[in-house]
Amino acid sequence: MTKLIINADDFGYSKGINYGIVESHLSGAVTSTTMMANMPGLDHALKLIPSVPNLGIGVHLALTMGKPVSDGTDNLVDENGLFKKRAFYQTESADLDQLYIEWKAQIDKLLNLGVKLTHIDSHHYVHIMGEHAKVTEQLSKEYHLPIRVYGDVLERSAYPDCYVTEAFWNLFNFPAFKDMSRSFSEVQDTLFDVFKENAEKFNGYGTVEASCHPGFVDTEVYYQSSFHLPRMREVEVLCTQAFSQMLQSYGYDLSHYGTL
Template sequence: MKRIIINADDFGYSRSVNFGIIDAHVEGVLTSTTLMTNMPGAEHAYQLAKAHPDLGVGVHLTLTCGKPLLDSHHTLVDAEGQFKKLYHYKQLFHVDQEELYNEWKTQIEAFFNAGLQPTHLDSHHHVNNLEPVLPVFKRLAKEYGLPVRHNFPNPKDDGLVSTDYFEYNPEILIAQPETIIAQYQAYQTIEVMCHPAYLDKSVMTGSSYATPRLEELDMLMHPNTKEKLQHSENFELITYRDL
């Protein structure tokens, strides 16, 4: 049996994203999500998380979207005090690791201060696996004793809890059961990343990944997907709490 975590990134981005994630959970196969504690929809996401305790909710550590929670940075932000965009990290860049540690620790503490216990850690745009960033990510995961997304080499070798495999492409969920089983023949636990959402102006103008979110939402709630994943002895849908 394949044990699958279906995780939605970007909880807290906006109300429309939040509602899409909750519908994908309540009406579909979504089991897990990660919350951006620095974004405008964070308070709304906290409320929804408390109302849906079966949904696993972790922290989506953010470095490339919105405004940081601390105002003391100089290597993480632009002249307006906003996080630098993802393209900044495509070439040579400098990050003060203590600045990053303090910011990300504050993002995690904001989650706890909302009265919630995170299930795991990952990061927006996968910045955690950048060479200067990964040591900070590992440090915080160990400090808080939290599982992590398996989007960098061998997290278990560092004593971190994770799945056996991480799937970037949610379209695998449309495949026939035999194809899914064959795809993950060597693994027992798999996280499938997705980005379901309804669209609003903030998504359309602020995200490079917009309309595909609707397709993913539809896929996660589709009767065929539900029948295949929820009513089969081949698959067990889990959260990071179950690892």
């Protein structure tokens, strides 16, 4: 039986996203989330953790959003003290020494706040981007935490000493889902077709992670994120009986990294 981890990214981003993730777990299919140590919704997310004892919580390492949590990271920020944008890392690599200091500080911050971390991933997938993967692998070994790896078998084989799932699936990453002019029923029908296609592709795998980004839109999300309204649609889909029945029909064992 394939173990399926449904991970909601961005816990701690804002109150709206926090509430959306909790709703998608308590009333829906989400089994796991990853937490941002440097965003304004962190304190609110910490208060919600006791209400979700069965939710796996990993660290969502930040490099392209918000401010650092450590000192001595001048090469990672712009003139305003904010992390450089994702576009910068399409052609450049971060200072690896400073990156190690900052990401270690983000992990330690959550651990010191009492969060029992289950795994490592990142905002915008920067943890496996180029040379950054070396830092991620080092931290994975130090903290004995699995890594989300986005890519094919060859990319996964680059982490022989770290635990990674056998496949990764960006659950709602298709154009129709992001088209807010389409009705919910239209989007849901398309989702089921896409889900069937991927379920067949991953049939026989031991463990698969499917990522999602549920959330309710607040001012923090609306003005700072280019991805906002579809987050509410994700909450709606994840909490439907039809989605739950679809998961059951494929015989998935819903899990999180901490139960593997």
